[in-house]
Amino acid sequence: MSEKKNTSYPKDKVNILFLENISDAAVKNFKDAGYASVRKLGGALTEEDLIREVKDVHLLGIRSKTQITPAVLAAAKKLQAIGCFCIGVNQVDLKSATEHGVVVFNAPYSNTRSVAELVIGLSIMLIRRIPDKNTAAHQGTWMKEAKGSYEMRGKTLGIIGYGNIGSQVSVLAEALGMHVIFYDAVTKLPLGNAVARKTLKEVVSEADIISLHVPDNKATRNMINDEVLQHFKKGSILINYARGEVVDLEALAARLKSGQIAGAAIDVFPWEPEKNGDKFTTPLQGLPNVILTPHIGGSTEEAQENIGEDVSNKLYQFLEMGVTNGSHTVPALNLPPQEGTHRILHVHRNVPGVLSEINTQLSKNNINILGQYLKTNDEIGYVVLDVDQKLSDTAFQLLKQVKETIKVRLLY
Structure with missing residues (x-):
């Protein structure tokens, strides 16, 4: 970021607060531009703590855990903009932010590669039943067998949600020799040889691996329920690195236990702990050929640095020139x-x-x-x-x- 003009409000009086251990790239960008009052905290804050902290804050940076409620926005009298240093903005009450004239930015593209690469890696691990063999080896059991292990080449990947991440997964999967089919509520131009299907059920009934890449909204909540799971191809694999409310985990656990679904990788959950070290439970714990990760799909050093650069630049452009490109609230x-x-x-x-x-x-x-x-x-x-x-x-x-x-x- 380069300094274009001096703002009317003194830069040393502009208070910037970054929560949830946001990348140091964001802090450096503002300090290099002359903004001295930049605070960075390691974790999320409760609503009560946040209300106390934001009273004199002009720019607020958060990730996915911090909840920006109407009460928080009402207390933030000086707040000009919120930067969501992540893909989504569902942690912000956008209606209330709009009513208060607070600009809300995010980084919809910055960690797409990180998620896409991990989805492919998980697909290989699950289709080869590596989790089972890894567990056995740790327990002292030698399990050298080919039964139930397959190559990715020639298999069909079904992608639900053909957006920024889904389309990258599509390209990587084709490079491995997979057939790709997808379903999206909006008509999308396929990349490579990917083929669109008209319904969700068509995709899940044909695909060997199904990967979800949809937002959290009324249409997608509980999208993968027991009624849909019964149409999954026997022996298929489900990967959810999208949103926690999309899959009925109880129903998925039942289908895994019955053997209809051969494996799953889940990164997002309907309820997630507030901080590292907190107790976590899910119906999928202890099931074979299931990989559980703590919402780290986009958590790579590269992605966090890219997100830090992207969102901090948007905040800076707004602060210095009034630019609101990418805003979810102010036009x-x-x-x-x-x-x-x-x-x-x-x-x-x-x-x-x-x-x-x-x-x-x-x-x-x-x-x-x-x-x-x-x-x-x-x-x-x-x-x-x-x-x-x-x-x-x-x-x-x-x-x-x-x-x-x-x-x-x-x-x-």
């Missing part, structure tokens, strides 16, 4: 800076007449608008204005008085 805008102007950011409720009132108030006071861009979503509108330097303070005060205003910031 996406990217107005190039203009020399000889001061920039003001205005977030307001999306009702008719706000832009007209903004322009009327500025016009009445002979304030020249040298650049202006408005974008709205269903809830709010976001205006970036470049105004005459001599009257920017007056313009800032006028914009604060506009009806339906949520937030105004004199950027530089």
